[in-house]
Amino acid sequence: MNMRRSPQTTLVLAEFLQSKQEWRYGYDISRNTGLKSGTLYPILMRLAERSMLETNWEKAEIGRPPRHIYRLTRAGLRYAHAEVSAASSLTVLQPAFQGAPRG
Amino acid sequence: MTLVRTLAVKITGLVVRFASPGAKEWAEGLALEIGYVDNDWSALAWALGSLRVLLGYREAPLASLRDVPAAAAKFHISARPRPRTFGWIFVLNGALYLWTLDLATTARERAGCTLHVLSMVVAGIIILASRSLKDAPGEDSCFDLIASAHRYRTELERRCYIQRIAACAFFVCIVTDMLAVTDGRYVHAMLRGTDMFVICLTAIAFALRTNRRRIERLDALLTERS
Numbered sequence: 513m514n515m516r517r518s519p520q521t522t523l524v525l526a527e528f529l530q531s532k533q534e535w536r537y538g539y540d541i542s543r544n545t546g547l548k549s550g551t552l553y554p555i556l557m558r559l560a561e562r563s564m565l566e567t568n569w570e571k572a573e574i575g576r577p578p579r580h581i582y583r584l585t586r587a588g589l590r591y592a593h594a595e596v597s598a599a600s601s602l603t604v605l606q607p608a609f610q611g612a613p614r615g
Numbered sequence: 616m617t618l619v620r621t622l623a624v625k626i627t628g629l630v631v632r633f634a635s636p637g638a639k640e641w642a643e644g645l646a647l648e649i650g651y652v653d654n655d656w657s658a659l660a661w662a663l664g665s666l667r668v669l670l671g672y673r674e675a676p677l678a679s680l681r682d683v684p685a686a687a688a689k690f691h692i693s694a695r696p697r698p699r700t701f702g703w704i705f706v707l708n709g710a711l712y713l714w715t716l717d718l719a720t721t722a723r724e725r726a727g728c729t730l731h732v733l734s735m736v737v738a739g740i741i742i743l744a745s746r747s748l749k750d751a752p753g754e755d756s757c758f759d760l761i762a763s764a765h766r767y768r769t770e771l772e773r774r775c776y777i778q779r780i781a782a783c784a785f786f787v788c789i790v791t792d793m794l795a796v797t798d799g800r801y802v803h804a805m806l807r808g809t810d811m812f813v814i815c816l817t818a819i820a821f822a823l824r825t826n827r828r829r830i831e832r833l834d835a836l837l838t839e840r841s
Contacts, residue, residue, distance in 0.1 A: 549664030557637075557641055561828060561832055563835035580640070580643070
């Protein structure tokens with residue numbers, strides 16, 4: 513499925529792969545990836561539109577607001593595995609800057 | 616609650632209020648997450664980031680293939696007269712701009728004006744010649760959801776094709792108008808038109824993005840089904 517490839521998307525997908533079955537919170541993903549909410553949420557929205565991400569509401573303790581939670585679907589997991597492994601192999605094969613050899 | 620956090624809450628409240636239908640749930644998610652951000656300044660940064668949700672209109676996505684016939688019928692009603700109207704507007708615009716060839720004094724101006732007229736007329740003819748929309752799907756076809764989804768997808772693809780041609784024509788017009796502007800008389804006569812083309816190009820780009828999103832959502836639903 514076509515999806516805009518970006519390092520940020522790969523970062524988010526890799527974060528989801530850390531715990532594949534668990535529901536994740538937006539703020540936690542933002543903290544772990546270092547992405548701002550304005551970058552993270554459009555990525556999550558695109559993933560959800562392509563049925564790669566499922567969303568839900570989690571009831572919180574009394575006095576605290578409910579939370580929007582996210583988890584990759586089966587298609588999302590397949591895509592995430594492919595994207596993350598492609599990104600890591602690309603990084604290994606093509607370093608952005610080749611340091612000069614030290615003599 | 617501190618002033619900074621109050622400001623953050625106000626901002627996210629505004630985002631929820633003005634978010635488009637497809638982004639409403641996300642805006643609510645962003646707003647409620649503020650309650651779990653410990654630091655006030657981080658909460659403000661989070662709220663400011665949430666303003667991004669307001670950029671661009673997102674319609675409520677199709678929840679399942681069952682929603683397709685209704686969405687297709689709505690699209691059909693809204694899209695039906697436009698391709699032909701678009702086509703005639705382009706042809707007439709090309710014809711109207713023929714008078715600029717008289718005003719052109721240099722080879723560059725003449726080249727710019729000719730390209731402008733040609734791009735408009737060619738785009739108009741392509742749009743007019745493209746296949747007209749089929750009749751609205753009848754009640755029977757609503758039962759065959761996959762066929763209905765494929766049909767809707769074809770209509771969307773066709774609309775995207777027309778929008779891409781229109782966008783190319785407008786882009787060529789903007790460039791050629793800039794080529795043609797070399798003296799004061801031309802600047803005055805042409806720039807108003809160029810402004811209009813920039814606005815049209817922007818509007819078409821947004822409409823094209825909306826249709827691409829619809830196609831992607833349909834593809835996702837069809838993949839799920841298969």
